[in-house]
Amino acid sequence: MNLLPVIMSGGSGTRLWPVSRSKFPKQFCELLDKPLHTMTLNRLKKYGSSVIVTNKKFQDLTEGDIRKNSFNVEKVLYEPTPRNTAAAIGLVCKYLQIQGKLDQVAGVFSSDNLILDEAAFHEALDVASKTAATTGAVVILGIKPDHPETGFGYIQVKDRAIGTKKATEVLKFHEKPSAQKANEFLNAGTYFWNAGIFIFKVENMINHFKKLEPEIWNQLESLKPDLSNLNEVYKDIKNISIDYAILEKLTSPELMCVTCDIGWSDLGSWDSLMDKREGLNQAQHNIQVASKNNSVFPVENKTYSFVGVEDLMVVDTADALLVCKKNESQKVKDVVDRLKVTNPGLTEEHVFENRPWGKFEILKDQDYYKSKVIRVDAGQKISYQSHAKRAEHWIIVKGEAVVILNDKEVPLKTGEHIFIPQGAKHRIINNSNAAVEFIEVQVGSYFGEDDIVRYSDDYGRS
Structure with missing residues (x-):
């Protein structure tokens, strides 16, 4: 398949503090067996070379991962400052235009997501890529929800849970819902999580930018072929997500969806991550006396003991300790916000x-x-x-x-x-x-x- 993976790797992962920090974000942390960045590049290497878009401050981490694992990366585009996903994808399109690859089919993937069913993932990509190549549509992957999640946006589609055999029409995007709405979406069967994975032909995406976000594209048009003026161009570029800038303004047949069940998770909180870490050396680190349902993200060679408590998560690093009740981990962001005022170094760097x-x-x-x-x-x-x-x-x-x-x-x-x-x-x-x-x-x-x-x-x- 002639698919060029575009890997977005600029996130800071503040909800996974104290392991994830602004200069060492979650995609590079060993949260599971390997860093998520490594797992993403491994998952996509079957398609050949890839393009990575990331922040300049992650250059050492990015190039270290590429070198250590001998990944085939065509280009790493280093953003001088974060400007959200519309600017990042516009930059990729401009780079590929300079390379004469207007007919290229590209797929956008986050570097910090987990996908457990890779066979179903590649099957969905095959359908989406062929649809993008033959129809010119932008094709989004819609993830089948397995619980009423209030932290994700949803895609409403025309056909009920059709699987990955063909693309279906997108009826509407929905913002993060209330708990009641999330239950309704789950029961309806025609609402799917928006995981931010989408496939497009480069020339068609450029045309969408020209029509829907001409200001962004006009600025990117001033880039020199060697991108030597990227700092100057990027500092004034609009800060907006690709969803708001382009995708939610498209209608069928310009926008389609391939629905799938691929074991996807954004690992956006300690609750979701601890669920995936169950069984990873927990027994040797975790002693529970008159206690139950407590989880640890441990420092190596350190034992943790729980007495008379339940439903706790303990996240330990060399210079910070987090103790959090299960199902409350979304509030970790509030801890980070306070630390940015009182002790910003703890949110930025490790020892x-x-x-x-x-x-x-x-x-x-x-x-x-x-x-x-x-x-x-x-x-x-x-x-x-x-x-x-x-x-x-x-x-x-x-x-x-x-x-x-x-x-x-x-x-x-x-x-x-x-x-x-x-x-x-x-x-x-x-x-x-x-x-x-x-x-x-x-x-x-x-x-x-x-x-x-x-x-x-x-x-x-x-």
Whole structure:
């Protein structure tokens, strides 16, 4: 099938705090066996190359996932600032127009959704893609509801639960309903969840932009072929969802729906995620005495005990703990809103950071020293750099590496140490086929990540 997956990966996932944070959002977190971003790209790799649209601040996370899993990605489009889904999809269309791919059939998918029945998913995509290619319609996947959900929008279709054999007419979009309305929708059988998955021919979507959102398209038309003026164009572009901008303004036969039952979840709350995590190593972390129905998102190698309580969810990270009653997790967003005022760092960053060469975790951060454990992946190297306000001690605790110190090579193996004087040029290179880990202790007057001068970098950072 000639389908180009377009993966939207700009969300912040605030409802899954404290695991999901603005600089490390839920699509990159290991919420299940693998990060959702990885699972999405795996699910779609059968269609060949893909295009990813994401925020510039997720560049290291995105490229790290692509490199680690050898994904076939044609292009990553980095938005300089979030401008909602209409701008993102318009940007993809403009990029594909520049590439001469107006006849391309593209499908839009979120990077942070879970799909359990992949066979049914691909069957639905096959019908939707053929419909988009032959009729020119924009084709939405409608997800069969299994409970009266008030947190999703709904698509009302003409034919009752026809499955994935053919596309059906869309009668109306419905906003998130009341509990009573959600029950009515479930019983009617002609209302389906809007999962934000849709398929279209690029030329037809461009025509919809020209007709329905000419201001957005006119701005995108000013993009240079190499997208070098994207920052300038994007800062003033309209902030609106593709649903409001385009989809809800279309009528049949321009808009069709393929209804399906694919085990879809947006994992938009701790309640929905804990349901999917049942059985994932819960027993070894969770001791319950005179207690029942309590769930844990655990820190590794840590035991949690419940006494005399029920229906609780505990979400633990190195620097924040969430205790929430089941069916109340939508209110986690209120916690995040408060923290943005009182302690914004807790909503933005973890004590660890992923980098294109590996990862580091802060062990201790004091006024007079800072310590980290740093992992450099196989075949990777950190930038050749210096620090103006600190010196560093490195001790290798796993593997072997070469340290470059003021242009001299120093081989190190497990248990060996090197001192990096303040202002010295240095880097560590891992030429082996296994990760290298070392403990770094910083001493000096300032330990911020911005105290760095790069002289050479394999990842294009300045």
